[in-house]
Amino acid sequence: MRKKKGPFIHMHRLHLFFVFIIDTIFPQSCIGCSVNRFLLCPQCGNALPLANPSPHPNIVSVFDYQNKIIRKSIWKFKYKNARGFASYFGKRLYEEIIGNLGEELSVSKKEPFLIVPIPLHKKRLRERGYNQSELLVQEIIKNDRDNLFKYSPYALIRTRETKPQARTEKRATRLENLRGAFEAKEDLVYGKNIILIDDVTTSGATLQEARKALRVKGAKSIQSYTIAH
Numbered sequence: 001m002r003k004k005k006g007p008f009i010h011m012h013r014l015h016l017f018f019v020f021i022i023d024t025i026f027p028q029s030c031i032g033c034s035v036n037r038f039l040l041c042p043q044c045g046n047a048l049p050l051a052n053p054s055p056h057p058n059i060v061s062v063f064d065y066q067n068k069i070i071r072k073s074i075w076k077f078k079y080k081n082a083r084g085f086a087s088y089f090g091k092r093l094y095e096e097i098i099g100n101l102g103e104e105l106s107v108s109k110k111e112p113f114l115i116v117p118i119p120l121h122k123k124r125l126r127e128r129g130y131n132q133s134e135l136l137v138q139e140i141i142k143n144d145r146d147n148l149f150k151y152s153p154y155a156l157i158r159t160r161e162t163k164p165q166a167r168t169e170k171r172a173t174r175l176e177n178l179r180g181a182f183e184a185k186e187d188l189v190y191g192k193n194i195i196l197i198d199d200v201t202t203s204g205a206t207l208q209e210a211r212k213a214l215r216v217k218g219a220k221s222i223q224s225y226t227i228a229h
């Protein structure tokens, strides 16, 4: 007797059809060398220059933000709906965190580190449709097969809308602009080891302000990671 094709098969075909259509309308090509089917091909990814150690204590970045390909891909990732970059950057962040934690990893086996994205203000989230830092955290969690980290999307909220930071602004002005922009949830962060994730840091002002908010509510330790600086 011939098996009937269930609805699953049809759904699968429908899915493949849509993938085909999306690929046709928006063909992916590598941001570095234009080879097809990658947002960032393995070769260009491996050639990206790594960041120098950050001048800010407790902030670790993976890549050098001076690099053109890095700049362009982060810009697309943040503002142009190129959410696919999250899988590559999230994996690299995961590897960086694991490499840096070293002995602390045994601590996190007993109690997972809370991994917290820098939040967007809800107005900006509505405009943009997604928070790039949240996508990074979701990818880190996907890579975390040992359950060393716990995703905590509500540990930190952005209470105030802040002006986009201009590159030319002085550090003092940036800090002023961000003062009191974040609030942490005490019941979620008190006594916890926290890993903060953001896409880019330049002056370190955003991460510093987020740290303050977490510290005030009793976070035990706070480390920050970004794709680039």
Ligand SMILES: [Zn+2]
Pocket (backbone or CB within 6 Å): 030, 031, 032, 033, 034, 035, 040, 041, 042, 043, 044, 045
């Ligand atoms: Zn390439």
